[in-house]
Amino acid sequence: MAAAPVAKVTGMSSIPDFWAVIPAGGSGTRLWPLSRAGHPKFLHDLTGEGHTLIQGTVDRVAPLAADRVVVVTGVAHAEAVRAQLPGLTPDRVLAEPSPRDSMAAIAWAAAVIEREDPEAMIGSFAADHVIPDGEAFRACVAEAVAVAREDYVVTIGVEPTFPATSFGYIQMGQALDGHATAARVRQFVEKPDASRAANYLATGEFRWNAGMFVVKATVLLDLLTRWHPELAAGVRAIAADPSTLAQRWPELTRIAIDHAIAEPAADIGRVAVVPGAFTWNDVGDFATLRELLPTADDGVAVLGDPALVTTIDASGFVAPRGGRHVAVLGLTDVVVVDTGDAVLVTTVERAQDVKAVVDALKAGGRPDLT
Amino acid sequence: MAAAPVAKVTGMSSIPDFWAVIPAGGSGTRLWPLSRAGHPKFLHDLTGEGHTLIQGTVDRVAPLAADRVVVVTGVAHAEAVRAQLPGLTPDRVLAEPSPRDSMAAIAWAAAVIEREDPEAMIGSFAADHVIPDGEAFRACVAEAVAVAREDYVVTIGVEPTFPATSFGYIQMGQALDGHATAARVRQFVEKPDASRAANYLATGEFRWNAGMFVVKATVLLDLLTRWHPELAAGVRAIAADPSTLAQRWPELTRIAIDHAIAEPAADIGRVAVVPGAFTWNDVGDFATLRELLPTADDGVAVLGDPALVTTIDASGFVAPRGGRHVAVLGLTDVVVVDTGDAVLVTTVERAQDVKAVVDALKAGGRPDLT
Structure with missing residues (x-):
């Protein structure tokens, strides 16, 4: 699938093997007293548009993923998430017994999806981000899926509009042949100070790391097996026998997907980036x-x-x-x-x-x- | 009664012919949303001391006036005032059918008191001011009563602690023989700008006008007869026959006591001032x-x-x-x-x-x- 024409199409059609994973975590303490531990920000309508952030996130991916959506959230919020997303069958909302960071959450969803559809492509998108231009977002995702079919871990790099110091950055490298805008990732960099952020923008090579990843489910789990074999084995075992969740979950390694997969995969040339020119807001504060x-x-x-x-x-x-x-x-x-x-x-x-x-x-x- | 020794006595005893008049008006809009038109600031405990401003005002004068206290308030607040001041008989709370400014309110109280006690001395003190040192306040009032027996209108001039631009000032003149601290009033002046206020303080002759007046009831009403005969006659007629209140009240002249009595009386040498060194706060905002x-x-x-x-x-x-x-x-x-x-x-x-x-x-x- 070539991305360039897709990016120009509106009313994009579903990608039959594409699944959306929605990690719904974090209590949003910087939005207190709107956001509470018991009622975190993704459950709120913070844009005044008549839907909550997680409803907006699901609506945004639905034209591509249809009902192939899996939400991973804390056990305390699973009921509220299911109530807000009546279009999802209850088993599509995975309830974490305790927080084990983003790698365990996304890998668990990948393992569950992999059992249902061994060829599945997955895209992971946080439940509490806002992207007003859904069409532009989906065009990027469609290109990212096409790139991920070549066994890359693909991230979407948001075009910076100011030298932000509260986000990490992605440095783009060589363009990827056969794709409209995709490029290799040279490196991920942590949140910079103001002067480094300004330097990043001046080069034109850097994009904001919005934490969005598109990858084949088996590729994600196989890369994880390489660097964190016990974590990959653990989530695959839970997916194979959900009755072992309570016993296995607390033993899973706590690590963020950036450190577990994205950074080491970038070091071996396995990460690509599709630049996104849409407005993106993480509603951080x-x-x-x-x-x-x-x-x-x-x-x-x-x-x-x-x-x-x-x-x-x-x-x-x-x-x-x-x-x-x-x-x-x-x-x-x-x-x-x-x-x-x-x-x-x-x-x-x-x-x-x-x-x-x-x-x-x-x-x-x-x-x-x- | 000489004031100097009295000022040094603590636990001052009642002055048998002294009556306190408490005008309780004004909605205190600068204290919104604490103070409301329907529940103005004098009904609130704004000092956190466990009593409302009007209760504190009555407590402050009680050692001198005992139960000889008359409150004048709007008809909408009369019930709340009576509830907050259970020690007053209900007829001691005069309910104005509509606001007619301070002269009508105080003169009405004076006329009511004059009928009960033709020799009464009255002191008028707003319901919503705070004076932490009640002892020092009462010493000033006792001296003011002594001066008022000589048929003066006596005001209490609060010693300024900074060049306030939100109060009027009183310029003190020659000392009054036979009294510890009293002096003639040269003039009342309106709220000054900052540079005039600073000049006032530099002279040492100026005091804040806190709107406190002590005067023989008949003197007040006779002076009022000189400058506003219909207003004086009106309040004396209402006092003589309270059933005429609803009919006569709306016809009373709307004027502040400062313009009706204090300023013209000062011009003819009939106003004295007792300086007060106590802390005074009008809780204006x-x-x-x-x-x-x-x-x-x-x-x-x-x-x-x-x-x-x-x-x-x-x-x-x-x-x-x-x-x-x-x-x-x-x-x-x-x-x-x-x-x-x-x-x-x-x-x-x-x-x-x-x-x-x-x-x-x-x-x-x-x-x-x-």
């Missing part, structure tokens, strides 16, 4: 969430009912989610989040530090609020 | 309210339960009055007021402008919140 929302004339972005907000000489982000009226007077780039049991007041600048409030509540005897 | 409250180590003053507040890198004022937890991260001199149906976020610097929020709510279809 209130500063990034604000960017997803329309800003009123007065400079305030509202998540919720604008009739509940009165602002005078103010700018920033206001989420009136507790039914109360919120009034802001004389503050620039402020963040005000009102919920039923907690109110947060901070600034766009300090949005990254909201986790410190959650830590303080845990230490201060109010874990019930986190 | 959240900036002044903050000064009444202890500030925690982290620089945040809390009105309410400190266990409901988490602050990190923050200073200012937080009122958790809605039962919810309030978290503030990375804001200096911020004001956060949480109530059951509304949350205000502003700054100490903009505290004076909170009225604009109330105006916006009225104009924006939410007068129910004001």
Whole structure:
């Protein structure tokens, strides 16, 4: 399958052997008090579009994957996920007994899919990211699937729009023959400081690492066998006999997919990247969430009912989610989040530090609020 | 009665012919959303001391006035005032059918008191001011009563601690013979700008006008007869026949006591001032309210339960009055007021402008919140 023509087609059709894996983890503490440990951000409608982040993620892949979608989430959230995704049969929502990091989650899903469809291609996409242009996203995924058929681990590298210091980067190498935009990956690099980030952008060779991987299920598990054989064997054994989950799961190695597979595979030339020019937002904190929302004339972005907000000489982000009226007077780039049991007041600048409030509540005897 | 020895006595005894008049008006819009039109600030415990402002005002005058206390308030608040002041007989709470400004309110009380005690001395003290040192306050009042027996209108001039631009000032003149600290009033001056206020303080002759007046009831009404005869006759007629209240009240002249009596009486040498060195706070806005409250180590003053507040890198004022937890991260001199149906976020610097929020709510279809 050549990618170039596909990328120009709208209303793309399903890829029959393509499966979507949706890891739905993380509590989103930087979005407290909207996001809670018991009700994490992927379960919320944070864009005001009438669907939750995980519903938006499934909708985005559905034209390619149809009902071939597997969600991996914590046991505490499995019921809520199934309720939000009634189109999925309950066995397509895998419930982790405890958090074992991203490699165990994705590998378990790959092993389950591999048993059902030994030739399956899988794409892993986090449940809590926002990509407004689904069409452009799917064009990239379709090209990534075509590349992954050649036994590459394929990542989608998002075109940076500013020198972000909160994301890792992917350095692109030589173009891959036979594909419209794909290239080899020279290296993955960790979150840079500001000056390195600026240098990355200046080269034109770097893309944001959005944690999206497309790969043949067997390739993923066979590469994992090479570097973490006990982890690969463990998830294949669980897939073969789900009754062993409770016993085997706690023994699985805790490691992120980046370290377990992506980086070592890049070192042996097995990773490719398809650059994505679409807007991507990981909804990491209130500063990034604000960017997803329309800003009123007065400079305030509202998540919720604008009739509940009165602002005078103010700018920033206001989420009136507790039914109360919120009034802001004389503050620039402020963040005000009102919920039923907690109110947060901070600034766009300090949005990254909201986790410190959650830590303080845990230490201060109010874990019930986190 | 000479004031000097009295001022040194603690546990001062009652002055048998002294009556306190407590005008309880004003909605306190600059303290929104704590203060509402339907539940104005004098009905609130804004100091966290376990009594409301009007209860504190009555307690402060009680050692001098015993049960000779008359409150004048709007008809909408009379029931709440009576409930908060069970020691007053219901007829001591005069309910104004509509607001007619301070002269009508105080003159009505004076006329009622004059009928019961033709020789009564009255002192008028607003229901929503805070004076922590009641002993020093009463010493001033006792001296003011002694001066008022010589048929002066006596005001208490609070010693300025900074060049305030939000209060009027009183310029002191020649000392009054036979009294410890009293002096004639040269003039009342309106709220000055910052440079004039600084000049006032530099002279040492100026005191804050806290709106406190001590005067013989008949003197007040006779002076009023001189400048506003229909107003004086109106309140005396209502006092003589309370059944005429509804008919006569709307016809009374709307004027403040400062313009009706204090200023013209000063022009003819009939006003004296007793300087007061006590701390006085008119609780005009959240900036002044903050000064009444202890500030925690982290620089945040809390009105309410400190266990409901988490602050990190923050200073200012937080009122958790809605039962919810309030978290503030990375804001200096911020004001956060949480109530059951509304949350205000502003700054100490903009505290004076909170009225604009109330105006916006009225104009924006939410007068129910004001």
